Amino acid sequence: MTSAPTRLERPPVVVVMGHVDHGKTALLDAIRHTDVVSKEHGGITQHIGATQVTHETQGIGTRTITFLDTPGHEAFTAMRARGAQITDVVILVVSAEEGVRDTTVEAINHAKDAGVPIIVAMTKVDKERADLDKVKGEVAGYGLQPEEWGGPVPFVPTSAVTKQGIPELLDQILLIAELRELKANPKRAAIATVIESHLDSSLGPLATVIVNTGTLKLGDVCVCGSAVGRVKAILDGNGDRVQEVIPSGAAQISGLDGVPMVGDIVQVVSSEREARTLQESIREAAGEKKQRSFGDL
Secondary structure (H helix, E strand, O other): OOOOOOOEEOOOEEEEEEOOOOOHHHHHHHHHOOOHHHHOOOOOOOOOOEEEEEEEEOOOEEEEEEEEOOOOHHHHHHHHHOOOOOOOEEEEEEEOOOOOOHHHHHHHHHHHHHOOOEEEEEEOOOOOOOOHHHHHHHHHOOOOOEHHHOOOEOEEEOOOOOOOOHHHHHHHHHHHHHHHOOEEOOOOOOEEEEEEEEEEOOOEEEEEEEEEEOOEEOOOEEEEOOEEEEEEEEEOOOOOEOOEEOOOOEEEEEEEOOOOOOOOEEEEEOOHHHHHHHHHHHHHHHOOOOOOOOOOO
16 A cells, blocks of 8 residues: 655745836735735734635646745845745736836845745836836846746746736646645644734734744644644635645744744744744854743743
């Protein structure tokens, strides 16, 4: 009898970067077929900073993609500086009207430093002043050669208004994911990365996480940076309470005894004792001497 494989296919995690006015939010809204603002509601959070969508691609089938609405460039850099590599694909958003701006160059440098595949989404192609060849030329000047010019980078004309190019963009993401054979073990203790965090006035420290491997479950004891706790609530991207999160899934969790930093790693452990030991090791490594009680698990 053949045992089940421990590493299974997981969705790609995609971050969208680019100049602030080049249509990142509009592009994500078009991908989600929804308006985040109109869908906000009460609960632990109004928006967790990540979204999962499903898309059917010929030859590959229906697959899930995780989009990070955050981090911004600074948070992205902070995560990489702390060893957190959670992104599988970067979508570089460049307005077909305006072309490359200073922030675009920053995004290009961050994306290239991350060492992951890049797709250029040329937005606002429905506008009269859209000039696709100009955009390709400017971006190519920073080392991202378009496929049609013999380079490795897909350039996809898109419009959040007309939805032009959205299916093709998702096709490109899934093609890259298929070629990279992204896998993780959902059966092991979870490891996740913090992409957002804040202190809620009524619920205490909250962290939005992406699960790298394993399955994060309600009630898990975990260590996250110098914080520890038991997962008391898990909310998905719709604000619904769920029992667990599988690899490449995004959720917001409560139950930590402190607010973690962006890029902190969540490690699920087997007991409170193990959590205390790991917490102490992390604090010693960080040079932190102050003692703090574990709190109610």
